[in-house]
Amino acid sequence: MTQTSDKLIIGGREFTSRLMVGNGKYASFEQTAQALEMSGAEIITVAVRRVNLDRSKESLLDYIDLKKYTLLPNTAGCYTADDAVRTCRLAREAGMSDFVKLEVLGDEKTLFPDNEELLKAAKILVAEGFTVLPYCSDDVIVCKKLEDLGCAAVMPLGAPIGSGLGIRNPYNIRIILENVSVPVIVDAGVGSASDAAIAMELGCAGVLMNTAIAGAQDPIAMAEAMKLAVIAGRLSFKAGRIPRKLYANASSPLDGLIN
Amino acid sequence: MKIILNGESLETVEGASVETVLKQLGISRERVAVELNTDIVPKADYEKQLLSDGDKIEIVHFVGGG
Numbered sequence: 001m002t003q004t005s006d007k008l009i010i011g012g013r014e015f016t017s018r019l020m021v022g023n024g025k026y027a028s029f030e031q032t033a034q035a036l037e038m039s040g041a042e043i044i045t046v047a048v049r050r051v052n053l054d055r056s057k058e059s060l061l062d063y064i065d066l067k068k069y070t071l072l073p074n075t076a077g078c079y080t081a082d083d084a085v086r087t088c089r090l091a092r093e094a095g096m097s098d099f100v101k102l103e104v105l106g107d108e109k110t111l112f113p114d115n116e117e118l119l120k121a122a123k124i125l126v127a128e129g130f131t132v133l134p135y136c137s138d139d140v141i142v143c144k145k146l147e148d149l150g151c152a153a154v155m156p157l158g159a160p161i162g163s164g165l166g167i168r169n170p171y172n173i174r175i176i177l178e179n180v181s182v183p184v185i186v187d188a189g190v191g192s193a194s195d196a197a198i199a200m201e202l203g204c205a206g207v208l209m210n211t212a213i214a215g216a217q218d219p220i221a222m223a224e225a226m227k228l229a230v231i232a233g234r235l236s237f238k239a240g241r242i243p244r245k246l247y248a249n250a251s252s253p254l255d256g257l258i259n
Numbered sequence: 260m261k262i263i264l265n266g267e268s269l270e271t272v273e274g275a276s277v278e279t280v281l282k283q284l285g286i287s288r289e290r291v292a293v294e295l296n297t298d299i300v301p302k303a304d305y306e307k308q309l310l311s312d313g314d315k316i317e318i319v320h321f322v323g324g325g
Contacts, residue, residue: 022325032323047324050265050317051286060323061290076324086297090319093292093299161325188325210325 006234008205010043010183011099011131011152013070017042018200019230020072020185022210026219029063035213036064039223045072045101045208048091072133074101079114081121088125100125101155101187101208103135111161111188115142119149126150135187138172140179147180154180155208158199159189162211166195170202177203193222193229200233201241260312271310278305280316291320 008015020043026032036044046060073091078084081104088100104121106114113136125132131152136142138156146154156176159165166189167173177184183205190196190209199207207230216222262269264280271280277293277300293300294317300308310316 023323024325026323029323045324046321048292048319049322051291051320053265053267053284059290059320061321071321073321074324086294089299090292090294090317091321093301094290094320 006238008183010133015042015070017227017230018206018234019196019226020045020206020208021213021223021226022074022208023060024210025214029058029060031219032060032214033063035219035223036069038220038227039213040227042068042070043072043099043208044069045074045210047076048073048087048094070099071095071097072099072101073097074135075103075121077105078103079105079117081117081124084117084121085124088121088130089128092130098129098131099133100130101133101135102151113137113142113157115139118142119145122146122149122151133185138169138176140172140175143176143180143184147182151182153183153185153205155185155187157188158186158195161188162215163189164191164195164212164215165189166191167198167202170198173199173202173204190226193225196226196229197233197236200230201237203237206230260310262310262313263315265317275310276306277308277310277316280310281305281318284318286318291318293318 008018017040019039019041021039021041022045023032075084075087078087084104104114104117106112115137118134122132122134126149133153133155134146134151135155143154158167185206185208186199186204187208190212196207213219213222260273281288296315
């Protein structure tokens with residue numbers, strides 16, 4: 001299997017990379033652009049915010065080649081369905097694309113999703129023609145409801161946003177994978193390359209992260225590590241791992257041993 | 260006349276349109292979205308959408324985010 005024969009399809013669009021990255025928390029726009037390049041990501045998240053009326057300040061979009069990336073505007077900071085829908089409408093107008101990462105947060109301390117508001121917003125946005133990628137709890141019931149509403153993917157969290165705790169409940173992710181047919185993308189919680197590989201080995205369609213790269217001591221090196229981990233994890237999943245056994249099973253033949 | 264732009268008071272000319280305000284602030288229309296009193300103004304309407312005293316305008320764009 002090669003990467004070219006294993007495309008990720010979301011909302012009718014084909015992607016080669018299964019790593020999606022955010023653009024927040026970097027030291028500079030130059031560093032953001034370099035990390036993006038190194039990650040190989042094709043889908044990158046952005047936030048929708050008021051323009052800076054001081055035009056002397058630069059914009060991230062001046063630093064990145066917009067032809068190379070699909071922008072995935074998020075609704076970060078929204079705590080109600082109404083705010084999230086309003087933000088998505090603005091994003092579509094600004095970006096001329098229907099792709100949105102829908103997040104409706106429950107509280108500031110956990111940044112866990114408010115699934116009730118999330119479902120409400122998803123229903124409205126799907127009806128308005130958006131390609132909705134919702135950040136949600138690692139809960140198969142919520143994921144199935146989001147799929148039934150017409151979301152293009154589901155994006156359960158691995159752990160709290162920015163926590164770097166890794167995939168805290170791989171069994172929940174497995175249950176989601178077995179019960180929904182849209183792409184399952186782990187969004188949030190990844191801390192290191194092995195976490196990303198674990199998500200992919202579980203069979204996830206992709207991984208979305210920001211802090212794990214931006215907050216690393218060397219974000220550009222970590223971007224490369226994540227790129228390779230996602231590729232390795234995907235290949236490992238497709239290759240089919242050996243069953244776990246309690247006792248040893250020698251790799252060298254026993255025949256012909258000298259004695 | 261005065262409008263409220265991104266939460267701040269802004270003095271602009273009588274009969275200003277959305278386009279007038281964007282030009283006044285040096286903002287390129289390409290990568291922004293504009294809301295007038297919470298309704299989105301389509302880009303095609305920036306010239307013809309006239310503003311009134313006290314209107315609330317939001318101009319947003321994309322920034323880095325996760």
